[in-house]
Amino acid sequence: xxxxxxxxxxxxxxxxxxxxxxxxxxxxxxxxxxxxxxxxxxxxxxxxxxxxxxxxxxxxxxxxxxxxxxxxxxxxxxxxxxxxxxxxxxxxxxxxxxxxxxxxxxxxxxxxxxxxxxxxxxxxxxxxxxxxxxxxxxxxxxxxxxxxxxxxxxxxxxxxxxxxxxxxxxxxxxxxxxxxxxxxxxxxxxxxxxxxxxxxxxxxxxxxxxxxxxxxxxxxxxxxxxxxxxxxxxxxxxxxxxxxxxxxxxxxxxxxxxxxxxxxxxxxxxxxxxxxxxxxxxxxxxxxxxxxxxxxxxxxx
Numbered sequence: 301x302x303x304x305x306x307x308x309x310x311x312x313x314x315x316x317x318x319x320x321x322x323x324x325x326x327x328x329x330x331x332x333x334x335x336x337x338x339x340x341x342x343x344x345x346x347x348x349x350x351x352x353x354x355x356x357x358x359x360x361x362x363x364x365x366x367x368x369x370x371x372x373x374x375x376x377x378x379x380x381x382x383x384x385x386x387x388x389x390x391x392x393x394x395x396x397x398x399x400x401x402x403x404x405x406x407x408x409x410x411x412x413x414x415x416x417x418x419x420x421x422x423x424x425x426x427x428x429x430x431x432x433x434x435x436x437x438x439x440x441x442x443x444x445x446x447x448x449x450x451x452x453x454x455x456x457x458x459x460x461x462x463x464x465x466x467x468x469x470x471x472x473x474x475x476x477x478x479x480x481x482x483x484x485x486x487x488x489x490x491x492x493x494x495x496x497x498x499x500x501x502x503x504x505x506x507x508x509x510x511x512x513x514x515x516x517x518x519x520x521x522x523x524x525x526x527x528x529x530x531x532x533x534x535x536x537x538x539x540x541x542x543x544x545x546x547x548x549x550x551x552x553x554x555x556x557x558x559x560x561x562x563x564x565x566x567x568x569x570x571x572x573x574x575x576x577x578x579x580x581x582x583x584x585x586x587x588x589x590x591x592x593x594x595x596x597x598x599x600x601x
Contacts, residue, residue: 396426396479399448401456401472404434407553410575412460415442416544416554417472420453424490427593430477432456436467447591450482450490455542455587457554480593497592499531500539505584507545522574526586527567528559535563535599540589543572545581553578556589561599 402418415434421427427450433443442458456472487493505526524543530536539562543555559568590597 404470415458421448424451501529502586503527524572529567542587544585546583
């Protein structure tokens with residue numbers, strides 16, 4: 301009798317199991333066991349509902365693609381298939397800004413004429429190959445072809461052109477431009493790529509007039525000397541350079557030179573003669589003319 305009274309006085313809600321299990325958890329477990337069928341059916345119902353949502357979404361997208369999206373996709377593919385290389389080139393041409401040329405200059409050298417002009421490519425995403433001509437009115441005096449890299453300003457030249465008269469009103473015409481879009485997968489950082497491939501250092505540049513050079517007593521010849529160092533990590537089959545002599549910031553004479561098999565770390569000395577009829581320059585500019593977007597210029601071992 302005493303034992304029954306003791307049980308009646310116990311408050312099970314205040315019971316704390318030493319293992320950390322509360323009576324609420326025990327009650328939940330008891331409910332799940334006693335309502336096992338309802339619990340399983342409830343879980344199955346939830347899973348069926350979730351599955352219905354996903355299946356419905358998948359069926360909707362399939363139907364949409366079958367009747368609408370697929371047709372549009374096929375049409376887009378057909379349109380892409382009908383795009384010719386000419387159309388693609390035209391789109392690139394329309395996207396690229398035009399090349400801007402400067403007023404040409406003409407230099408008399410050994411009874412022949414040298415032509416010089418500047419061309420600027422303000423496009424940072426495009427490079428191009430193109431032709432150009434120096435005209436006097438409608439008359440083509442001299443023509444050439446070259447390339448221009450993204451965001452580059454360069455000289456275009458034609459050397460030693462024999463003419464029957466001295467041209468006075470010369471203009472530059474750029475034509476047949478073949479634009480190419482820069483491949484950012486291949487050149488993710490074009491600026492640093494260009495710096496690393498065009499790192500040539502000019503040293504000891506000196507221009508000696510004929511009275512100083514002593515090259516010839518009968519023919520007056522001036523001498524240009526300079527050293528050029530290949531500070532890049534690349535070996536080149538050849539490195540063409542344009543040489544511009546300037547006085548007061550304006551070109552007074554031009555020339556060009558090709559350095560064969562110019563390897564990384566090499567240093568080459570160059571010596572060029574000029575007729576002594578040109579004004580003495582106060583600045584010497586030696587500019588590599590390398591198409592670094594063309595991998596064939598590299599010596600590969």
